[in-house]
Amino acid sequence: MAKRISALETMPVSPLARQTRAVLAILAGAILVFLYLPIAFLILFSFEEADNPGFPITGLTTHWYEVMLSDSSIQKALLNSIEVAVAVAILATVIGTTAAFALVRGGSRFAGTGRLLFTLPIMIPGVLIGIGLLIFVRRALNLQLGLHTVVAGHLVFTTSFVVLIVAARLQGFDRRLEWAAADLGASARQTLRYIVLPLIAPAIIAGALLSVTLSIDEFVITFFTIGPQTTLPLYIYTQIKFGVTPEVNALATVMLFVTLAVFGLGSLLLSSGRRFRRRASE
Amino acid sequence: MTDPMRDYSRRRFLQLMGAAGAAVGLGGIAAACSTPASSAAAPTSAATAAGSAAAASPTAAAPTGTFNWMTWGDHSYPAQLDAIAQTAGIQTNQTLFSDNIEAFTKLKEVGGQLDMVSGDALWIPHYFKNNLIEAFDLAQLAVSKQLYSIAQSFPIWTSPEGYLGYPFGWSPIQVYYDPAKVSPEPDSWEVLLDPKYKKRVVTEDQAVEVMAYMGKLTGSKNSYSMTPEEVATAKEALIRFKPNVLRLSNQATDTIAALKSGEAWIATGNLGTETRVKDQGGPELKVFTPKEGTIGWMDSEMIVKGGANENLIKPYLELANQAEYIAANFMLNRRPLFNEAAYKILVNQGQQELADRFLYNKPETVLTMDLKGPGTSTQAAVDAFNEVFGA
Amino acid sequence: MTSETASGADPAPLAGSSRGVRARLERAVPFLPGSLLLVFLFLIPMAIMLVYSLWRTNTDFNIVAEWNLNNYARFFNQPTYLRTFAKTLLMGTAVTVAGIALALPFTYFLVRYVSRGVQRAVLLAVIVPFWTSYLLRVYAWQAILGEKGALNQFLMGIGLIKEPTTLLAYNDLGVFVVLVYVYFPFAALALYAALDKFDFTQLNAAQDLGARPDQAFRHILVPQIRAGLITACIFVFIPILGEFLTPTLVGGAQGSLIANLVVNFFKQSQVPEGAALAIVIAAFVTVVLIVFRRHLRVEDVVARG
Numbered sequence: 001m002a003k004r005i006s007a008l009e010t011m012p013v014s015p016l017a018r019q020t021r022a023v024l025a026i027l028a029g030a031i032l033v034f035l036y037l038p039i040a041f042l043i044l045f046s047f048e049e050a051d052n053p054g055f056p057i058t059g060l061t062t063h064w065y066e067v068m069l070s071d072s073s074i075q076k077a078l079l080n081s082i083e084v085a086v087a088v089a090i091l092a093t094v095i096g097t098t099a100a101f102a103l104v105r106g107g108s109r110f111a112g113t114g115r116l117l118f119t120l121p122i123m124i125p126g127v128l129i130g131i132g133l134l135i136f137v138r139r140a141l142n143l144q145l146g147l148h149t150v151v152a153g154h155l156v157f158t159t160s161f162v163v164l165i166v167a168a169r170l171q172g173f174d175r176r177l178e179w180a181a182a183d184l185g186a187s188a189r190q191t192l193r194y195i196v197l198p199l200i201a202p203a204i205i206a207g208a209l210l211s212v213t214l215s216i217d218e219f220v221i222t223f224f225t226i227g228p229q230t231t232l233p234l235y236i237y238t239q240i241k242f243g244v245t246p247e248v249n250a251l252a253t254v255m256l257f258v259t260l261a262v263f264g265l266g267s268l269l270l271s272s273g274r275r276f277r278r279r280a281s282e
Numbered sequence: 283m284t285d286p287m288r289d290y291s292r293r294r295f296l297q298l299m300g301a302a303g304a305a306v307g308l309g310g311i312a313a314a315c316s317t318p319a320s321s322a323a324a325p326t327s328a329a330t331a332a333g334s335a336a337a338a339s340p341t342a343a344a345p346t347g348t349f350n351w352m353t354w355g356d357h358s359y360p361a362q363l364d365a366i367a368q369t370a371g372i373q374t375n376q377t378l379f380s381d382n383i384e385a386f387t388k389l390k391e392v393g394g395q396l397d398m399v400s401g402d403a404l405w406i407p408h409y410f411k412n413n414l415i416e417a418f419d420l421a422q423l424a425v426s427k428q429l430y431s432i433a434q435s436f437p438i439w440t441s442p443e444g445y446l447g448y449p450f451g452w453s454p455i456q457v458y459y460d461p462a463k464v465s466p467e468p469d470s471w472e473v474l475l476d477p478k479y480k481k482r483v484v485t486e487d488q489a490v491e492v493m494a495y496m497g498k499l500t501g502s503k504n505s506y507s508m509t510p511e512e513v514a515t516a517k518e519a520l521i522r523f524k525p526n527v528l529r530l531s532n533q534a535t536d537t538i539a540a541l542k543s544g545e546a547w548i549a550t551g552n553l554g555t556e557t558r559v560k561d562q563g564g565p566e567l568k569v570f571t572p573k574e575g576t577i578g579w580m581d582s583e584m585i586v587k588g589g590a591n592e593n594l595i596k597p598y599l600e601l602a603n604q605a606e607y608i609a610a611n612f613m614l615n616r617r618p619l620f621n622e623a624a625y626k627i628l629v630n631q632g633q634q635e636l637a638d639r640f641l642y643n644k645p646e647t648v649l650t651m652d653l654k655g656p657g658t659s660t661q662a663a664v665d666a667f668n669e670v671f672g673a
Numbered sequence: 674m675t676s677e678t679a680s681g682a683d684p685a686p687l688a689g690s691s692r693g694v695r696a697r698l699e700r701a702v703p704f705l706p707g708s709l710l711l712v713f714l715f716l717i718p719m720a721i722m723l724v725y726s727l728w729r730t731n732t733d734f735n736i737v738a739e740w741n742l743n744n745y746a747r748f749f750n751q752p753t754y755l756r757t758f759a760k761t762l763l764m765g766t767a768v769t770v771a772g773i774a775l776a777l778p779f780t781y782f783l784v785r786y787v788s789r790g791v792q793r794a795v796l797l798a799v800i801v802p803f804w805t806s807y808l809l810r811v812y813a814w815q816a817i818l819g820e821k822g823a824l825n826q827f828l829m830g831i832g833l834i835k836e837p838t839t840l841l842a843y844n845d846l847g848v849f850v851v852l853v854y855v856y857f858p859f860a861a862l863a864l865y866a867a868l869d870k871f872d873f874t875q876l877n878a879a880q881d882l883g884a885r886p887d888q889a890f891r892h893i894l895v896p897q898i899r900a901g902l903i904t905a906c907i908f909v910f911i912p913i914l915g916e917f918l919t920p921t922l923v924g925g926a927q928g929s930l931i932a933n934l935v936v937n938f939f940k941q942s943q944v945p946e947g948a949a950l951a952i953v954i955a956a957f958v959t960v961v962l963i964v965f966r967r968h969l970r971v972e973d974v975v976a977r978g
Contacts, residue, residue: 125915145392164907169866199870238379243536489940
């Protein structure tokens, strides 16, 4: 997939450049293999007959998929995880992007301190944040725990990641583009909508994806901040006595393919829509 | 989305057992036969009847609703919960945890937001001492007649106000080894330190537990409450143990995987590890309980003080602890439970050999173990463990 | 709402007229959500933990308000903690270098040679596997790297080795490989965001003017993606200081990193003791970052000016 060379490539191609490109393509391919190798094993183990995911494989079966489909508690846990991850991604992206603007554009006096403060939640072990939040929420605020408190707990560090990513993109961003827009009579809002947001969109998307990634597998903070519910990581990490069964691998496999399918379909629709629009405007 | 409990159990049954024709449906009948007295005498007799898989709709008087339960994953199974929700209208919201201490820390903060908590051995009186749970009259629950008599009167769970928890399951920690690689036949914790087995041992990633093994080995009296001298001696043993440790396992999955692949020859673990390894095509392992004695866990369900849905707990316990559920739970998770009637079901199903191998018929064994609980040497044990396993 | 606050944060610098109270207020608004979040969800809870770290746990597992510094003394008086911390910093550095060494050519290739749609798809392909359980993925690595693992089978199959090697897992090498695997996507995302806005014609221009490719790379590309590089470093290096699962699962008995030691206290509910260790580590990193950040800001100003 990575090797499909873009038609956008219009630069003069020297033999050296071609060589570089080939080497890079091979490297990129190798990296994807490196990333997907454990996934391949994870999927393989979901078909394992015995109740422990690992080598040697004793036999292949789709049994664990059936178990998963009839397991109401793991499904509930999955739904809770998704609910939390979506809420976290939306809130972290909005708050984080706003804060990144404030940091980069809001005067340099607090920028350094601000960025440092946002870096802290990333490096503080989750267990500190989790217990600290639990005590604060219960003793000081006397609020009930629930998925909302989990969202709050996850926001602490996901927002930080969004801030850093978006700030990195905003920094060194060519302000002259905005000034040019303003000179040409664009309002501040128009400049934001048509100049700034499209330029920082990759960073915002990256931040949102990262938030989902971090939230969906968070265990420690979740444990301390959750009420009487379960999330998927809680389910997985608490099987200490007897260990996880390939049922979890089966669920992970399904999740993987569903997300890939959703995104694949989404980007297909998006790009074909764009193509259609472009053709219509021509 | 939810299968009837019988089909579900059977499927897992076949999967786990490889025993054809062993249907849990039969278990339901056996249970109905083994508990007629209790269902007649029960104040919530309708609930008891509802406990059998074929039960009818709930009676109007019985409380229905949802209660909140902090527990381990093995204390119930989905089909059981679905059946109870359908027949009695009692639903459960579960929060899972791994260590007692996590649950204790959390309950201290949230109190009555939870209604029931599972916990181990000496943790139970500790919860009680901290005013977090309520004692109750065990005999008031008809289903408690199904328990081994010893489980109905554990001194550690008895207080003047009543019993502190509803007894559930237990297991000693044992040592598993591959007889093809390990000789002579070991019978002591000492084998963990044998230089012959460099990088061949797997043990839990639990500082206090591993220190407790070392405490047992070096003859300390109570391995969770060691004196400073005992901790020092145990630490010496731990230093000798470290080179033998292949990995510190995070879940039972880890231990089993290492034994199954043959990377590890010796491991510490819960009852039944050898069966699971063998079922999965791993080597034939042997197992022993160290002659110095061992540690173990025994758990129960506690009723949280001031829980908002406390009225649902006893009806739930009455249903969920019915023998056929417990028997099915044994087949799923393979460790002894305190329900004697469930043992009889297992015997009737031809599973006596399996149940006995898991010491199901020997609940008195728990009295010989050092029980998990909050000890006085926890901090010293973690310090010692860190100093040995750090760089 | 965001768009409004964001545009408020963005007063046209050339206009220079609205410097009144309203402008200042407008400027403060975008700070609000982030600041509230930091204060209520992070700083206050951390202050609570800081206080706890100065108390102690009694044998009843209750936290007692007895002020003392013993929990901090533990870190400095027991060489194990310092040694393990040093080892962790080393591991973090190695993984960061490796992660960026892989992510830079990877994202460079994506941005420069591949169409936008494919870029998105590949980035997604990089991140989606990480939506499955960390634990399951590390278990899969055990099955790959172990003595009886897939890699050994493969190496023996092609005749490269005769006996299965135990060098791959349950040591620091195993931890290194798995950590690079775990943190690569973070580095890739951060670098992608930075490279994506880089104008590659500048490289050609530099080469047209006689720069060697490596010179062009060093003097043109690197300075302009510095923010992205630093973000990538933070993303990879700092979380490694909190890593405890990978070290136990693939590091064996010798692979413990500092977080393992901290977690051992928390697992046994020795909250003040664990909190103190965690705070020492966090404080150390904060100091490093402060030093680093000053340095960084100066350079950035220079680069932008």
